[in-house]
Amino acid sequence: MTSSSDDDRAKQASRRKFLKTGGAAVAASASLGAGLAAPGVAQGATHRDKPFDPYSVVEPFYAPHQAGIVTPQQSHTYVAAFDLATNSRDDVIKLLRQWTQTAARLTQGQTAGPLEGSGDNQSAPDAGDVLGIGPAGLTITFGFGPGLFMAADKDRYGLAHRRPAALVDLPRFNGDQLVAEKTGGDLFIQACANDAQVAFHAVRELSRAAYGTVHMRWGQAGFVSGPRGQTPRNLMGFKDGTNNPPISDAAAMNQFVWAQAADAPWMEGGTYTVVRRIRITVEHWDQMERGFQEQVFGREKYSGAPIGKTREFDAVDLAAEDKDGNPLIPENSHVRLSNRDSNDGAQILRRSYSYNDGTNFYIERWPPWRQETEYDAGLIFIAHQADPRKGFIPINDRLAKFDMMNQFTTHVGSAIFACPPGAKPGSFIGAGLFDA
Amino acid sequence: MTSSSDDDRAKQASRRKFLKTGGAAVAASASLGAGLAAPGVAQGATHRDKPFDPYSVVEPFYAPHQAGIVTPQQSHTYVAAFDLATNSRDDVIKLLRQWTQTAARLTQGQTAGPLEGSGDNQSAPDAGDVLGIGPAGLTITFGFGPGLFMAADKDRYGLAHRRPAALVDLPRFNGDQLVAEKTGGDLFIQACANDAQVAFHAVRELSRAAYGTVHMRWGQAGFVSGPRGQTPRNLMGFKDGTNNPPISDAAAMNQFVWAQAADAPWMEGGTYTVVRRIRITVEHWDQMERGFQEQVFGREKYSGAPIGKTREFDAVDLAAEDKDGNPLIPENSHVRLSNRDSNDGAQILRRSYSYNDGTNFYIERWPPWRQETEYDAGLIFIAHQADPRKGFIPINDRLAKFDMMNQFTTHVGSAIFACPPGAKPGSFIGAGLFDA
Numbered sequence: 001m002t003s004s005s006d007d008d009r010a011k012q013a014s015r016r017k018f019l020k021t022g023g024a025a026v027a028a029s030a031s032l033g034a035g036l037a038a039p040g041v042a043q044g045a046t047h048r049d050k051p052f053d054p055y056s057v058v059e060p061f062y063a064p065h066q067a068g069i070v071t072p073q074q075s076h077t078y079v080a081a082f083d084l085a086t087n088s089r090d091d092v093i094k095l096l097r098q099w100t101q102t103a104a105r106l107t108q109g110q111t112a113g114p115l116e117g118s119g120d121n122q123s124a125p126d127a128g129d130v131l132g133i134g135p136a137g138l139t140i141t142f143g144f145g146p147g148l149f150m151a152a153d154k155d156r157y158g159l160a161h162r163r164p165a166a167l168v169d170l171p172r173f174n175g176d177q178l179v180a181e182k183t184g185g186d187l188f189i190q191a192c193a194n195d196a197q198v199a200f201h202a203v204r205e206l207s208r209a210a211y212g213t214v215h216m217r218w219g220q221a222g223f224v225s226g227p228r229g230q231t232p233r234n235l236m237g238f239k240d241g242t243n244n245p246p247i248s249d250a251a252a253m254n255q256f257v258w259a260q261a262a263d264a265p266w267m268e269g270g271t272y273t274v275v276r277r278i279r280i281t282v283e284h285w286d287q288m289e290r291g292f293q294e295q296v297f298g299r300e301k302y303s304g305a306p307i308g309k310t311r312e313f314d315a316v317d318l319a320a321e322d323k324d325g326n327p328l329i330p331e332n333s334h335v336r337l338s339n340r341d342s343n344d345g346a347q348i349l350r351r352s353y354s355y356n357d358g359t360n361f362y363i364e365r366w367p368p369w370r371q372e373t374e375y376d377a378g379l380i381f382i383a384h385q386a387d388p389r390k391g392f393i394p395i396n397d398r399l400a401k402f403d404m405m406n407q408f409t410t411h412v413g414s415a416i417f418a419c420p421p422g423a424k425p426g427s428f429i430g431a432g433l434f435d436a
Numbered sequence: 437m438t439s440s441s442d443d444d445r446a447k448q449a450s451r452r453k454f455l456k457t458g459g460a461a462v463a464a465s466a467s468l469g470a471g472l473a474a475p476g477v478a479q480g481a482t483h484r485d486k487p488f489d490p491y492s493v494v495e496p497f498y499a500p501h502q503a504g505i506v507t508p509q510q511s512h513t514y515v516a517a518f519d520l521a522t523n524s525r526d527d528v529i530k531l532l533r534q535w536t537q538t539a540a541r542l543t544q545g546q547t548a549g550p551l552e553g554s555g556d557n558q559s560a561p562d563a564g565d566v567l568g569i570g571p572a573g574l575t576i577t578f579g580f581g582p583g584l585f586m587a588a589d590k591d592r593y594g595l596a597h598r599r600p601a602a603l604v605d606l607p608r609f610n611g612d613q614l615v616a617e618k619t620g621g622d623l624f625i626q627a628c629a630n631d632a633q634v635a636f637h638a639v640r641e642l643s644r645a646a647y648g649t650v651h652m653r654w655g656q657a658g659f660v661s662g663p664r665g666q667t668p669r670n671l672m673g674f675k676d677g678t679n680n681p682p683i684s685d686a687a688a689m690n691q692f693v694w695a696q697a698a699d700a701p702w703m704e705g706g707t708y709t710v711v712r713r714i715r716i717t718v719e720h721w722d723q724m725e726r727g728f729q730e731q732v733f734g735r736e737k738y739s740g741a742p743i744g745k746t747r748e749f750d751a752v753d754l755a756a757e758d759k760d761g762n763p764l765i766p767e768n769s770h771v772r773l774s775n776r777d778s779n780d781g782a783q784i785l786r787r788s789y790s791y792n793d794g795t796n797f798y799i800e801r802w803p804p805w806r807q808e809t810e811y812d813a814g815l816i817f818i819a820h821q822a823d824p825r826k827g828f829i830p831i832n833d834r835l836a837k838f839d840m841m842n843q844f845t846t847h848v849g850s851a852i853f854a855c856p857p858g859a860k861p862g863s864f865i866g867a868g869l870f871d872a
Contacts, residue, residue, distance in 0.1 A: 051487055055663050078792075115738070124726040127718075128673030128737050133662040181797035181809065197661030197671075200792055200813075208722050216809040219795040225633030226569040227491050235633075237564030282563075286644050290560040301564050302551070356514075356636055357793040357812075359655040361617035373617065373652040376793075377636075 052228055054194030057137035061104045063422040066429070068139035069271055069384050070247040070257065070349070073224065074192040077353045078199040079275060079380060080219035081185020081415055082210065083147065089157040092148075093434055095213050099142065099189075099206055100428035109135030112205035127208075129201055136195040140202050142429045143188035143273050143417025151186065162433055164264035166272055166387045167418045173400035175411065182277050182413030185217045190273070190382070196221065218413065220277065222353025222380040231304065231312065235280055235354050235377055236408070238297050239304035242312055243339075245347050256347040256391070257384050259418075266432030269421035271384040274392045277355070277413030280378035285408045296404045298335030306335065318342070332404045338395055348383040348391040355380050378409070388416060488664055490630030493573035497540045499858040502865070504575035505707055505820050506683040506693065506785070509660065510628040513789045514635040515711060515816060516655035517621020517851055518646065519583065525593040528584075529870055531649050535578065535625075535642055536864035545571030548641035563644075565637055572631040576638050578865045579624035579709055579853025587622065598869055600700035602708055602823045603854045609836035611847065618713050618849030621653045626709070626818070632657065654849065656713065658789025658816040667740065667748065671716055671790050671813055672844070674733050675740035678748055679775075681783050692783040692827070693820050695854075702868030705857035707820040710828045713791070713849030716814040721844045732840045734771030742771065754778070768840045774831055784819040784827040791816050814845070824852060 054075065059067045084092065102112050113125035130136075149155070149163035191202035200221060207216055224232040231239040245252040261268040285293070294301055304312035308320050308328040318341055320328040329336050340347050357376040364370045385391035400406065420430045490511065495503045520528065538548050549561030566572075585591070585599035627638035636657060643652055660668040667675040681688040697704040721729070730737055740748035744756050744764040754777055756764040765772050776783050793812040800806045821827035836842065856866045 080795075122725060123723050124673075124729065124737070126673075127671075127722050128726075129669045129671055130661065131669065131673070131738060132666055181795075195661050196659050196792065197669075197790070200671075204718065204722065204811075208719070211723075216795065218809060219811065221792045221794060223632050225566065225631050230568055233565045233567065233633075235563075235565055235636075237560070237562075237567070282640065283644070286563050286640065287559050287647075289558060290564075293560065301560070302567060354633070355794075356632065356657045358657060358791075359516075359617075359652065373654060375640075375655065 055134035055136045057194060058109060058135045059107060059137055059139050061107045061140075061423075062425045065258065065269055065271075066139075066141045066419055066422045067107070068141035068190055068192050069273075069351070069419065070253055071137075071139050071192070072247070073351055074137045074139070074194045074199075075224055076194065076196045076199045077190060077192045077222040077380070077382075078196075078203045078219065079188070079190045079222070079382070080203045080207065081145065081217040082187040082189075082207070082214035083217050084151075084156070084186045084213065085215050086213050087156050089159075089434070091213050092157055093428075095210055096142075096430050097428040098209050100423050102206060102209055103140040103142075103202070103429075104423075106202050106205065107135065107138045107140055109138075112209070127201060127204060130195070130198050133195055133198055136193040136198040138191065138193040138198055138202060140206070141188075141190040141192075141273075141419055143190070143419040144430060144433070145184060145186045145188060145415065145417050147184070147186035159433065162264060162266065164259075164262065164267050164418055166259065166262065166264075166267075166389060167416065168389060168393070170274070170388075170414055170416050171393065171397075173396055173411065175400055175406055176414070177410050177412055178414050179412050182218050182220075184415050185417075187214060188273070188275075188415065188417040188419070196223065220355060220380055220413075221357075222355045224353055234352075234379055235282055235356075236285055236293070236297075237301055238293075238299060239312060240352060240379075241350060242299075242304055243316065243335075244350055247349070252347070253349075256386055257349045259386050264418075266430075266435070267418055267420060271386065271419050272388045272391075273417045273419050274381075274383045274385075274388055275413070275415045275417075276379075276381040276411050278379040278381050279376065279410045279412050281408050281410075282375045282377055295330050295333060296408075298329040298333030307333075330404070332402050334399070334403050334405050337398050337403050342398065343395050344390075346390050346395060348385040348395065351382045351384060353380045353382070354378070384419075491570035491572045493630060494545060494571045495543060495573055495575050497543045497576075497859075498861045500705055501694065502575075502577045502706070502855055502858045503543070504577035504626055504628050505709075505787070505855065506689055507573075507575050507628070508683070509787055510573045510575070510630045510635075511660055512630065512632045512635045513626060513628045513658045513816070513818075514632075514639045514655065515624070515626045515658070515818070516639045516643065517581065517653045518623045518625075518643070518650035519653050520587075520592070520622045520649065521651050522649050523592050525595075525870070527649050528593055529864075531646055532578075532866050533864045534645050536859050538642060538645055539576040539578075539638070539865075542638050542641065543571065543574045543576055545574075548645065563637060563640055566631070566634050569631055569634055572629040572634040574627065574629040574634050574638060576642070577624075577626040577628075577709075577855055579626070579855040580866065580869070581621045581624060581851065581853050583620070583622035595869065598700060598702065600695075600698065600703050600854055602695065602698065602700075602703075602825060603852065604825060604829070606710070606824075606850055606852050607829065607833075609832055609847065611836055611842055612850070613846050613848055614850050615848050618654050618656075620851050621853075623650060624709070624711075624851065624853040624855070632659065656791060656816055656849075657793075658791045660789055670788075670815055671718055671792075672721055672729070672733075673737055674729075674735060675748060676788060676815075677786060678735075678740055679752065679771075680786055683785070688783070689785075692822055693785045695822050700854075702866070702871070703854055703856060707822065707855050708824045708827075709853045709855050710817075710819045710821070710824055711849070711851045711853075712815075712817040712847050714815040714817050715812065715846045715848050717844050717846075718811045718813055731766050731769060732844075734765040734769030743769075766840070768838050770835070770839050770841050773834050773839050778834065779831050780826075782826050782831060784821040784831065787818045787820060789816045789818070790814070820855075 111126035149159045191199045193199040234240040259267045259270045306316045359373045360376045423429045547562035585595045627635045629635040670676040695703045695706045742752045795809045796812045859865045
């Protein structure tokens with residue numbers, strides 16, 4: 001899913017910088033085919049000087065916005081959703097306080113609890129599986145699902161009247177094949193880090209701290225590959241994220257990502273996050289011709305350029321036609337359908353990860369009664385936006401109906417969360433929601 | 437699973453080197469607790485000078501031994517097994533030739549097929565999802581399962597008489613809960629790389645090249661975390677691999693890892709590989725006291741030292757007793773049971789990875805009829821050895837019966853393969869098996 005921001009000066013400046021400094025990278029990957037490796041500027045690639053040590057990065061926790069939203073994208077994530085198993089508002093507040101304190105520790109490279117003085121007669125204060133790795137850029141982002149406000153027609157915590165209108169129940173989209181145990185959730189944690197185990201460890205410790213108050217609903221590991229400084233390729237082999245609104249552009253972030261006060265002042269400076277588990281039929285896709293794949297995306301596979309252009313960050317020209325007057329970027333291509341010019345200017349900030357959960361054995365229970373093992377791999381689509389009613393929902397409604405890519409993708413999980421603004425020291429994430 | 441090699445000079449030399457150079461690393465991780473981060477020498481950590489660029493590493497493909505066995509362990513793997521769907525010996529040879537050629541390309545940082553000249557009217561010569569990443573230390577290791585020699589009592593390829601006695605059918609071990617679709621396989625591919633997508637890409641391309649000749653049986657992604665130069669911790673939080681025979685010790689490799697000619701001269705210089713998918717009940721484990729966890733392992737959690745010692749690489753002393761005359765390292769601890777002194781001197785080369793496949797929703801169909809979501813996470817145990825009848829089988833037989841760790845682990849997948857020696861240029865992996 002892409003949206004355009006063609007005249008972005010930050011990207012151009014970064015591109016110029018690359019042209020000056022990127023010669024070595026091009027030479028190093030020349031064996032992959034001339035001209036294929038010209039790295040563009042990935043989200044998150046522009047803020048750090050080399051050499052980059054992925055383990056020593058520390059992201060601040062207490063800040064006006066929660067980290068993990070416009071933070072330069074780390075290489076790994078573990079996202080998880082939980083259902084609340086209490087009817088007590090105080091339990092929820094107590095949990096959020098504890099989560100806030102633990103997250104503040106973990107993101108600064110500390111263990112979940114102090115190791116010193118922990119006796120043998122109590123459970124370990126930390127699983128210990130990331131000791132010695134370093135903070136690894138860990139961010140922990142919390143969100144609230146619809147069930148915090150109303151679950152089974154019950155207002156368990158007296159919060160129903162504070163539910164933002166923007167926290168809608170997502171509609172059913174064309175083609176959705178959602179699995180209940182990969183969908184929804186009252187509470188959300190997104191842990192991102194430059195190390196798979198550091199990301200998982202955060203969710204593991206927070207989940208353990210919540211023992212008895214929540215049940216885990218689903219959890220999912222994800223990754224993006226390759227060196228920083230390139231737009232990562234998804235498992236379909238195409239660069240993913242080229243046309244994101246740039247995180248360095250505060251005005252764009254204010255317009256498209258950060259929630260306004262609106263009907264829920266406690267959400268001001270937060271964001272609304274949609275998570276979709278999108279399985280990709282990798283085996284099927286790999287049988288397709290490259291030219292067809294490019295028609296599906298509306299971009300060239302190797303360079304990432306829009307069809308008809310030559311460079312990844314060249315502007316998408318939806319009006320361009322071939323000599324016969326047909327659109328160069330096909331009507332049902334992903335780039336056209338998701339482009340902001342096709343969506344009343346709407347943009348969302350995608351911060352997606354690939355996932356790769358091994359294989360499933362699959363039986364078709366109707367002719368031809370096929371039995372086969374297939375990859376359980378695809379995209380953990382994560383999008384942040386100021387209002388999903390103007391962002392993900394209309395964009396995905398169009399994609400779900402018309403996108404040629406739908407032949408190769410299945411949405412099997414879905415969730416929406418209100419991610420409140422950052423916590424103040426001494427307070428906790430979402431405190432504004434519970435104010436009298 | 438561990439085995440001792442206490443007097444190893446290479447490790448000692450490396451430790452001395454660490455003591456001279458490692459101060460910075462200790463300081464950097466001081467916030468994790470004093471003395472916790474003293475990095476030992478992980479397998480694979482001793483051969484490269486810093487700065488280490490994980491993407492530029494190139495491992496040779498054509499060599500006396502296959503790569504990926506005594507190669508310094510890369511950070512990621514994708515392992516997969518396939519069943520042959522042909523009755524033609526020539527088809528098998530043709531497949532192995534093609535796999536060899538493709539693997540030689542991929543490991544050197546090239547695409548599966550040439551991109552140049554590939555027209556739009558043919559399927560893409562390469563999925564393209566790792567273009568620009570670099571070779572990333574990719575190794576591809578092939579193995580042959582029992583089904584290549586005999587399947588359903590049929591000798592499909594006239595190879596039954598060449599099956600090595602060491603390629604046994606693994607016995608059922610105490611506690612095994614093997615799942616058919618995660619177990620076995622006629623052919624095996626282990627792809628390891630310093631990037632998750634590069635490892636997966638290799639299996640994906642090789643699988644595609646085999647379309648029609650094989651069916652995928654199972655596939656599995658794995659990882660080890662943290663910077664090079666430390667023994668990685670598994671998901672139980674303990675260092676894993678401390679007591680491996682050192683890959684730098686050629687004599688030890690010849691003794692314990694590389695197959696002799698024996699009854700199958702075509703396997704000389706190869707190895708026998710056991711793969712086990714071991715689920716860890718992380719949630720349950722995390723509730724345990726640290727002291728108890730250390731009794732289970734027989735090691736201290738933070739330092740990795742054997743109980744009663746202070747440093748990770750201190751020798752395991754099975755005879756040490758406390759003041760009451762009880763063994764310091766418990767009778768049913770993992771370290772004692774797997775130690776070579778408990779196994780007639782047997783050693784195996786473990787080269788395992790953690791896995792993290794999200795969560796499963798789980799229903800107990802008997803009281804208390806529990807329903808819950810649990811992590812599908814654990815260890816892809818991979819062990820290479822000269823003869824599994826002297827290695828994995830007796831060691832695991834003892835562990836399966838007595839290891840206290842069994843309360844927290846379940847073996848759900850299992851496979852054994854004969855990995856032949858490396859290919860000569862112009863020839864193919866396993867050529868010796870097909871010689872008249």
